[in-house]
Structure formats: structure tokens, C-alpha cells
Amino acid sequence: MKKGGFGKLVVLIIGLSVFYTYVGLYFLPQSESLPPVVIEIREGIEQDELLKIGEDILFGKGQCMVCHPNKPEPGMRSPAISGIGAVIAERVKNMDVNEEEFIFQALVDTKAYIPEGFAPIMPPSQKLLTEGELIAVSAFLQSKGSDVTISYPESLPTLRKLLGSKEKKAVVASVEIKKDISQEELLKIGKDMYDDKGGCIECHPAALDPDVEFPILPVLLSEVQKHADEKGSDVESFLFESLVNPGAYVAEGMDDIMPATQDELSPEEIIAVSAYIQSKGGKVTVSLDSLPKLTKEIEKAGGQ
Amino acid sequence: MAEVSTTKGISKGVVKLTVLLGISFAIILLFKPFATEEAYRAFPVIGSRVWVWIIAQLHLNFAAFVLGVPIFAVAMEFIGWRKSDERLDKIAHDFAKLFTVGYTITAILGTVLLISLPILYPKFMEHMMKILGPTWWLYIVVMYTETIIVAYYYYSWNQMKTEGKGKHVFLGLLVNLAGAALLLITSSWVGYMTTPGGVSEAGELVSRWDAIMTYMWLPLSLHRLVANVVFGAAIGAAYAAYRFTTSTSPEDKAYYDWMGYTAAMICIAAYFILPGIGYLLGVEIYAFNEQMGIQLMGGFFAWLWVMQAILMGLILFFINYYLWISLNKMPGGERYFKYVKLLYIFTLLGWAIWMTPHSVAVSLEEARRIGTYHPILGNLGVMASKNTATIVAMLATFYSYAIFRIANQEPTVPWAKTGTMVKAAVMIASFVGILWIGWYSYIVPAEFRVKVLSTIQFGLFFGVMIATLVIDKYLYKDAHIIGEPEWGKMPDRSQYALIGVTVTFTWLMSLLGYMRAGGRQYWHVYGIVKDTSPDAFLPTHGFASVVASITTILFFFVVAAVFWGIIKTEKVPEGGTS
Numbered sequence: 050m051k052k053g054g055f056g057k058l059v060v061l062i063i064g065l066s067v068f069y070t071y072v073g074l075y076f077l078p079q080s081e082s083l084p085p086v087v088i089e090i091r092e093g094i095e096q097d098e099l100l101k102i103g104e105d106i107l108f109g110k111g112q113c114m115v116c117h118p119n120k121p122e123p124g125m126r127s128p129a130i131s132g133i134g135a136v137i138a139e140r141v142k143n144m145d146v147n148e149e150e151f152i153f154q155a156l157v158d159t160k161a162y163i164p165e166g167f168a169p170i171m172p173p174s175q176k177l178l179t180e181g182e183l184i185a186v187s188a189f190l191q192s193k194g195s196d197v198t199i200s201y202p203e204s205l206p207t208l209r210k211l212l213g214s215k216e217k218k219a220v221v222a223s224v225e226i227k228k229d230i231s232q233e234e235l236l237k238i239g240k241d242m243y244d245d246k247g248g249c250i251e252c253h254p255a256a257l258d259p260d261v262e263f264p265i266l267p268v269l270l271s272e273v274q275k276h277a278d279e280k281g282s283d284v285e286s287f288l289f290e291s292l293v294n295p296g297a298y299v300a301e302g303m304d305d306i307m308p309a310t311q312d313e314l315s316p317e318e319i320i321a322v323s324a325y326i327q328s329k330g331g332k333v334t335v336s337l338d339s340l341p342k343l344t345k346e347i348e349k350a351g352g353q
Numbered sequence: 354m355a356e357v358s359t360t361k362g363i364s365k366g367v368v369k370l371t372v373l374l375g376i377s378f379a380i381i382l383l384f385k386p387f388a389t390e391e392a393y394r395a396f397p398v399i400g401s402r403v404w405v406w407i408i409a410q411l412h413l414n415f416a417a418f419v420l421g422v423p424i425f426a427v428a429m430e431f432i433g434w435r436k437s438d439e440r441l442d443k444i445a446h447d448f449a450k451l452f453t454v455g456y457t458i459t460a461i462l463g464t465v466l467l468i469s470l471p472i473l474y475p476k477f478m479e480h481m482m483k484i485l486g487p488t489w490w491l492y493i494v495v496m497y498t499e500t501i502i503v504a505y506y507y508y509s510w511n512q513m514k515t516e517g518k519g520k521h522v523f524l525g526l527l528v529n530l531a532g533a534a535l536l537l538i539t540s541s542w543v544g545y546m547t548t549p550g551g552v553s554e555a556g557e558l559v560s561r562w563d564a565i566m567t568y569m570w571l572p573l574s575l576h577r578l579v580a581n582v583v584f585g586a587a588i589g590a591a592y593a594a595y596r597f598t599t600s601t602s603p604e605d606k607a608y609y610d611w612m613g614y615t616a617a618m619i620c621i622a623a624y625f626i627l628p629g630i631g632y633l634l635g636v637e638i639y640a641f642n643e644q645m646g647i648q649l650m651g652g653f654f655a656w657l658w659v660m661q662a663i664l665m666g667l668i669l670f671f672i673n674y675y676l677w678i679s680l681n682k683m684p685g686g687e688r689y690f691k692y693v694k695l696l697y698i699f700t701l702l703g704w705a706i707w708m709t710p711h712s713v714a715v716s717l718e719e720a721r722r723i724g725t726y727h728p729i730l731g732n733l734g735v736m737a738s739k740n741t742a743t744i745v746a747m748l749a750t751f752y753s754y755a756i757f758r759i760a761n762q763e764p765t766v767p768w769a770k771t772g773t774m775v776k777a778a779v780m781i782a783s784f785v786g787i788l789w790i791g792w793y794s795y796i797v798p799a800e801f802r803v804k805v806l807s808t809i810q811f812g813l814f815f816g817v818m819i820a821t822l823v824i825d826k827y828l829y830k831d832a833h834i835i836g837e838p839e840w841g842k843m844p845d846r847s848q849y850a851l852i853g854v855t856v857t858f859t860w861l862m863s864l865l866g867y868m869r870a871g872g873r874q875y876w877h878v879y880g881i882v883k884d885t886s887p888d889a890f891l892p893t894h895g896f897a898s899v900v901a902s903i904t905t906i907l908f909f910f911v912v913a914a915v916f917w918g919i920i921k922t923e924k925v926p927e928g929g930t931s
Contacts, residue, residue: 054599055913061849062909065856066902073660073898082653082891084875170639172646 085110090181092202096188099201103189106182111174113186127171128164135194149199152187153211180208210306213248226317228337232324235336239325242318247310249322263303270330276300285335288323289343294350311347316340362508366456366500373460374493377467384472392476393886401473402888403900406870408469410863410904411911412462414584416539417577417862419459420532421585422452423503425619427525434518444612446510448589453507454915456500477877480556484564485542492538499531536581537574544569546878547869548641556881568641572634579623579630584858586620591855592916594848597841606841613851614679618754620854621672625747629811638872645879649872656894657868664861666704669750671850671857673700676753678847683760684836692756696749699784703746741791744814745784751818752780759825762832772828776821783817859908863901871897 088102088110107113107130116127128136134148141151154161159171174183181201187208188199226238243249243266255266264272276298277287290297295307310319320343324335386394396404426448433441471478482489506524513521544567545551551563558564593613600606639646677693680686764772790810873879875889883889 054595057598057845057849058595058852058913061852062856063906065853066860066905069660069664069857069860070895070898070902072663073901074895077656077660077894077898079893079895081893082874084889172642 087179088182090185090201094201099185100189100192103185106186107189111178111186130193132194134191138195149204149207152190153208156183157211175212183208206306213308235321235324236328239321242314242322243325247314247322267329269326285339286342289346292319293347316343319343359505359508363501363504366504369457370460370500373464377464380468381471386471386475387479389475394473396473405469406900407904408466410866411908412466414908415455415459415462417581417584418588419452419455420536421581422448423528423532424582425586427529430525431522434522449507450919453503456503458911477882480882484558485545488538488541495531495534502527502531536577540574540577541565541570544573547873549878549881552881568637572637576630576634579627582623583620586616587855587858589616590620590851594851597848598845603841610840610843617851645872653891654868664857668854668857669700669746671853673697673750673753675847675850676757679757680760682839682842686760689756689760693753696753699749700746703742706742741787744787744810748814755821759829761835761838762829763835764828764832776824779817779820783813786813860901860905863904867897
């Protein structure tokens with residue numbers, strides 16, 4: 050056997066590896082990717098500061114620039130950022146949404162509107178960004194060619210409404226509720242619906258929460274009772290109506306932003322959640338026997 | 354290897370596997386890894402992550418090797434059998450020897466991994482066992498099956514050579530089926546970690562079958578399967594190249610030259626379809642979670658794709674160089690030197706464009722600085738030109754090969770002149786067409802480009818290759834042979850180019866393996882089990898390169914030991930080969 054081949058082999062293997070390491074060490078940028086940190090946004094934050102944070106998110110944490118070019122260019126995969134505010138302001142003139150809603154929608158329900166020539170590839174941003182961060186980046190986008198109307202925390206309800214209705218699309222399979230279910234079990238399902246699938250807890254927390262101005266869980270029932278009395282209808286029907294047709298009666302000083310429950314929950318599940326609300330401070334009268342009443346309210350609401 | 358009876362071979366394999374599993378279970382039982390509140394234990398000095406990273410990558414390298422080599426060992430055995438070509442049968446047998454030894458090393462590395470994981474990552478492994486535990490027991494069963502068939506296949510070679518060759522080839526097929534089963538099982542684990550399914554948000558099992566059938570499962574398995582063929586063939590080529598450079602007798606040189614050539618061509622053929630399957634894998638990752646897709650494709654890892662382009666381009670370079678030199682051994686080959694030089698330039702240009710970075714906004718400052726595009730090369734960095742460049746470079750490589758094949762022949766069919774002209778026209782038209790589509794891509798909406806034009810480009814590429822091979826088949830029917838290829842008439846540097854392919858591909862596997870794992874970011878199971886260890890971040894690209902190099906060098910160190918072992922035992926029965 051010829052000698053020397055082995056030595057050359059070693060040199061070749063180590064040489065190539067060292068060369069590749071050299072490229073990796075000296076030609077590529079050297080940064081680490083740390084788990085994302087939440088950017089804190091105070092209530093009543095100055096607009097300037099909000100825009101600055103928005104810009105940082107756009108270029109950094111949001112990873113938006115991976116797809117969006119800054120200036121328009123041929124063959125671009127995603128709309129350019131410069132002037133995007135003006136483009137959107139122009140577009141919404143012929144639509145029944147306002148600028149604010151449109152921008153939020155573009156971020157959280159990305160497939161709802163696809164401008165011509167683009168593919169629906171943009172990921173929903175709410176998995177990556179907090180509500181405050183979403184507002185900051187939206188305000189910054191608006192500032193690109195339009196007057197900034199988005200602010201924190203004033204824009205929160207609008208954003209939450211969209212986030213709420215976005216969740217709806219990912220409805221989890223309905224829970225099966227049997228005719229002869231015990232009340233205890235019904236209440237348990239009701240709680241699950243309230244906390245989880247129905248998303249009620251987002252707006253009606255179980256305890257006082259300074260960020261939330263809507264009625265909290267413990268007072269829901271008394272509010273319903275009060276308003277039912279005012280309107281002169283029975284509590285059960287009124288409760289159902291407020292769930293399936295929340296716009297029909299909007300308490301004073303409140304915005305009409307609550308999503309209709311039947312979009313997310315099956316009638317049986319609405320029964321469960323109603324029973325759960327009743328159980329917080331009152332006698333539970335709602336049971337599966339109330340289904341016809343509920344169906345009537347749903348029909349009145351023009352729902353499914 | 355000295356003749357060992359089949360039964361003895363099989364029992365040796367089974368005993369080895371049992372001993373290794375026994376050791377792991379004994380250590381795990383003694384250590385009681387799960388009896389802890391801690392989610393992690395630290396590996397001394399280098400830390401748990403780097404330790405598991407290196408061991409897992411080495412294990413994967415060998416696994417790729419022992420799953421890839423049998424695929425074409427059997428293919429060659431089959432062809433050798435049908436065509437009664439003794440040379441092919443010898444190659445196949447040589448490869449079988451390689452993977453039989455490779456199995457033992459794979460199993461040893463697997464054992465180290467099996468012991469390390471539950472000890473270092475108890476909480477994570479507990480979760481994995483809860484969700485996919487039963488697949489692990491299945492894995493053990495398949496491992497035993499595989500061990501038995503492999504040993505049977507290898508040790509019965511000479512015995513079944515004259516009688517029952519068909520049965521023997523069938524055994525080889527079984528080896529590959531068992532191998533594919535192993536691949537599917539292990540890919541399901543990785544698939545679950547990256548694109549999990551079948552569990553609730555809290556990590557409770559909802560459907561085990563869904564946890565197996567994740568988005569990534571099949572495309573990952575397919576990608577690994579093809580990459581294994583590339584890798585197995587590359588190792589075969591490197592082995593032949595090394596034997597070539599160290600042997601002195603002309604017969605040995607001729608044999609290893611031919612073996613290296615055959616293995617290298619299989620390697621490159623499989624290599625050509627890899628980007629397509631990689632694309633499929635990417636699509637599935639995007640379908641699972643676009644954010645992850647972006648992070649992988651355009652975010653933090655963007656520069657590593659540039660690195661990948663450098664490496665993939667170098668592989669084409671090495672191969673082109675090898676084919677170019679190979680013309681020397683073809684009588685009449687000198688007629689083609691000038692064309693091959695041109696093709697070399699095409700490859701170079703393609704490579705340069707391929708490397709041009711695009712969309713690498715890793716930081717605010719950088720995004721501003723380069724305005725998301727490369728300041729000088731500008732538009733060359735976008736995807737449209739990348740696809741084009743990749744295809745041009747691959748097509749140039751294909752033509753180097755196509756020219757080499759017929760370099761020593763002169764067509765005798767009456768339509769020879771027309772045929773050659775048609776071929777040249779196809780070649781020119783294909784380059785022009787691919788470049789034109791690349792240019793056109795700039796002025797159409799992105800969606801049209803991705804869905805339609807890229808497909809046409811790739812279609813054209815494969816179409817042209819098939820067309821050329823078909824035309825050649827008829828054009829060179831009963832061709833006048835200027836001279837037989839002078840196998841063995843190659844300078845050593847050509848062989849080092851082949852070894853370069855293998856080293857580069859190994860390094861590339863380490864890099865891409867890291868990227869696949871890194872796509873999970875700070876999760877063990879994406880979105881389900883968070884990584885809360887001190888290592889829950891992605892290191893710098895430089896750090897990753899160092900680890901990739903260490904793994905690659907370690908891998909070749911072990912491979913060299915295997916080859917050395919084989920060469921040493923060979924001397925005894927065969928004598929006179931050295």
C-alpha cells in the first residue's frame with residue numbers, strides 16, 4: 050500500500066472543516082437569538098414614544114421586514130411599508146371599515162383581505178406580539194402616509210373585538226351535552242366555555258381588573274336582572290338575548306363590541322354558559338329544557 | 354472479513370444489540386433519571402446542549418450512512434445479477450461490508466444518546482415517553498429485525514451467490530424496508546417536536562396517531578431518505594477514492610476508480626432531487642406555522658442559507674472538477690475540454706448569485722444598512738434569481754456528466770450530425786429558457802412566480818436531462834468506440850475532489866440538522882413544552898459552525914477507523930491486494 054495517503058486525507062478533512070468554520074465565524078453576522086421579551090407599553094403613552102416602539106417592533110421582534118420591503122420594488126412578495134398608511138386610507142374609503150379596523154385586521158386576521166398580486170402568506174401577528182405591541186406597530190404603519198388615530202389604550206377595544214372574532218374561526222369541536230346531564234356537570238361545562246372556548250373571560254374577568262371596563266363575572270347576573278326589569282322581560286330571555294344578540298341592548302356607557310355567542314358555541318353550550326352565569330349569585334333556572342326559548346332568541350337575532 | 358457462518362453472524366449481531374440495550378437500561382434504572390423535581394441536569398464542562406448536539410448528530414450521520422448505503426448496495430447487486438456483471442456484485446458486497454460494521458457504531462452512539470437524554474433532560478423525556486412511548490418499543494422490535502436481516506444478508510453473500518441469488522437480493526430489499534421503518538419511527542419523534550399535533554395546549558395526549566402523523570413527518574422522512582442515499586453514496590465514493598490513492602496495483606486502481614465514479618454519480622443524481630423535497634418540507638413547515646417558516650427561511654437563519662448555498666455550490670464544483678479531469682481517461686475526451694470549461698464558468702456564476710444574500714434583516718441596524726437587499730448585487734439576491742442560478746449550476750453539472758459519458762464515442766447512425774445539432778439546440782435552448790424565465794420572474798406578481806414559473810423551471814430542468822439521455826441512447830447506439838475508458842488513469846487530486854464532496858456534504862448535514870432543530874427556538878416541543886434551561890437560546894452562527902466542524906471531524910475519525918479495520922482484515926484472505 051502506498052504511504053502518505055492517510056496524512057493527506059487528514060489534512061483535507063480538517064482543512065475543509067476549518068475553512069467552513071472560518072466562514073461561519075468571520076463572514077456571517079454573530080448574534081444570538083434570545084427568547085422574545087415583552088415590550089411594556091404604559092397607559093397614556095406619548096404618541097411619539099408609541100411610534101418609536103412601533104418602528105422597533107417592525108424592524109426587530111415582529112420580523113416584518115423579512116417579507117415586507119421598505120420601498121416598493123419589482124417582484125416583491127409583500128406590500129412595501131413606505132406609504133402603506135396612505136394606501137390603506139385610500140382603500141378603506143370604499144369599504145365599510147375604518148382605517149384603524151383595517152390595519153388591525155391586516156395584522157390579526159391576515160387572510161381576510163388580500164391586496165391584488167400577493168399571496169396569503171402573512172402569519173397572524175398576535176401569536177408573536179402583545180396587544181400593546183400590536184397597537185404600537187399599527188400606529189407606526191398608519192404614520193406612513195396617514196394621520197395617526199391609533200393610540201394606547203384607546204384603541205384596545207377595537208383591537209380586542211377583532212382578536213375575539215378571529216378566535217372564532219378556530220372553533221374547537223363542540224362538546225357533547227347529553228339530555229340527562231346533571232346540573233353539576235352542566236355548570237362545569239359552562240365554566241369551561243366561559244373560561245376557554247367562549248372566550249368570555251377575556252372581557253368579563255372573574256375579579257376586578259383595572260384594564261377591563263366591562264361588567265365582571267360576579268356582577269353579570271345582577272346587571273342582567275337590572276336591565277331585564279327595566280325592559281320588562283323575563284331574566285332568562287334577556288340573558289339569552291344579551292348572548293346571542295348583544296347589539297340589541299347595549300348598556301349605557303358601553304361599546305357594542307361583544308361578539309354574538311352562537312358563532313362560537315353550540316346552543317347546548319350557550320345553555321351551559323348561561324347556567325354558569327346564573328350560578329354566580331342566583332338560583333339556576335336554565336337547563337336543557339330552556340332550549341326552545343334560546344332557539345327563539347337566536348332566530349330573532351337572525352343567526353344560524 | 355474472514356468467512357463467518359450465517360448463523361454465527363446473526364447471533365453476533367443480536368448479542369451486540371442486546372448488550373448495548375442492556376447497558377442503557379441498567380444505567381437508566383440505576384440512575385433513576387425521572388426521580389427528580391429538576392427539569393435539567395448539566396453535563397460537565399461543555400453543557401448538556403452541546404453534548405447532546407454532538408452525539409445526536411454523530412448518531413444521525415451514521416444512521417444516514419447505514420440506511421443510505423444498503424439502498425444502492427442492493428441496487429447494484431440487482432443490476433450485477435441481471436447483467437451478470439461480477440464487478441457490480443463485488444462493489445455491492447464491499448458496501449455491505451461497510452454498512453454491517455456501520456451498524457455497530459450507530460448502535461453504540463445510539464446507546465450513548467439513549468443514556469444521555471433521560472439523565473440530562475428528564476422532564477422533556479418524560480413528556481416524550483408519555484406522548485410517543487409506544488413507538489419506542491416498536492423501534493426496538495424493528496431494530497432487532499433489522500439486525501437479523503442485515504447479518505443474514507451480509508454473511509450469506511458467498512453462500513447464496515450461485516444458488517438463490519434472487520432470494521438474496523430479496524433479503525437486501527427487506528434490509529431496506531426495515532431501514533425505512535426505522536427512519537419513519539425516528540422522524541415521527543422529530544416531527545412531533547417541531548410541528549406537534551395530537552396534544553392539547555397543556556401537552557396532554559389527545560390522539561397518538563395525530564402525534565405521529567404530524568405535518569413534518571412524511572416530508573422529513575422523504576427528505577432524509579434521499580439525503581441518506583446521497584450521503585451513503587458519498588461515503589462510498591470517499592472510500593473508493595481513498596483506496597484509489599493508496600493502492601499501487603493497476604487492477605486495484607482501475608477497480609476503485611470505477612467504484613468511486615459510480616458512487617459519485619449516484620450521489621449527484623440523488624442530490625439533484627434534494628432541493629425539490631426540501632421545498633416540500635418547507636411548505637409543510639409553513640403550513641404548520643408560518644412564523645416558524647419565516648424564522649427558518651428568512652429570519653435568524655437567513656445567513657445560514659447563504660452558508661448552505663456556499664456549501665452546495667462547492668459540492669457541484671468538486672463534482673464538475675472531477676468530471677473535467679475524468680475526460681483525461683477517455684480516449685477522445687480532449688475534444689470536449691473547451692465545452693467543459695464553459696460549463697465550469699456557468700457553475701461559478703450560478704454559485705455567485707446563489708450566495709448573494711437577500712432578506713436577511715437580522716437586526717434593525719442591518720435592515721437599515723442594506724435596505725433589505727444587498728447594496729451592490731441588488732436584485733441578484735432575490736428568490737427569482739436564486740432558483741435560476743441553482744438550476745443553471747445543476748444543469749451545467751449535468752452536462753459535464755453527459756459529455757463525459759459519450760466522450761470516447763463517435764456516433765455512427767446516419768442522422769448523427771442532425772442528432773448532435775438537436776442536442777446542442779436543446780442545450781442552448783434550455784439555458785436560454787431557464788434564464789429567460791428567471792428574468793421574466795421579476796416582472797410578474799410573486800404568486801405567479803412561485804406557483805407557476807418555478808415549477809416550469811424545475812420541470813424544464815428535469816425534462817432536458819431526460820431528453821438528452823434519451824437522444825444519447827439512440828444517437829450512440831452501435832457507436833464507434835474510440836477507446837475503452839482507461840479506468841485508473843486519474844491523478845490523485847481528482848480523488849480528493851470526491852473526498853471534498855463527502856466532507857462538505859457531512860458538514861452541510863450538521864448545519865441543516867442544527868437549523869431544523871433550531872427552528873423550534875426556545876421550545877423542546879414547539880408551542881407545547883418550553884425550554885427553560887440555560888441553553889434556551891440560539892447560539893451565534895460562528896458557534897454553530899464550530900460544533901458542526903467538531904462533529905464532522907469526529908465522524909471522519911470514526912469512519913477512518915472503520916475503513917482501517919476493513920482494510921486490515923481484508924489483507925488476510927485476499928492477500929496480494931496491497
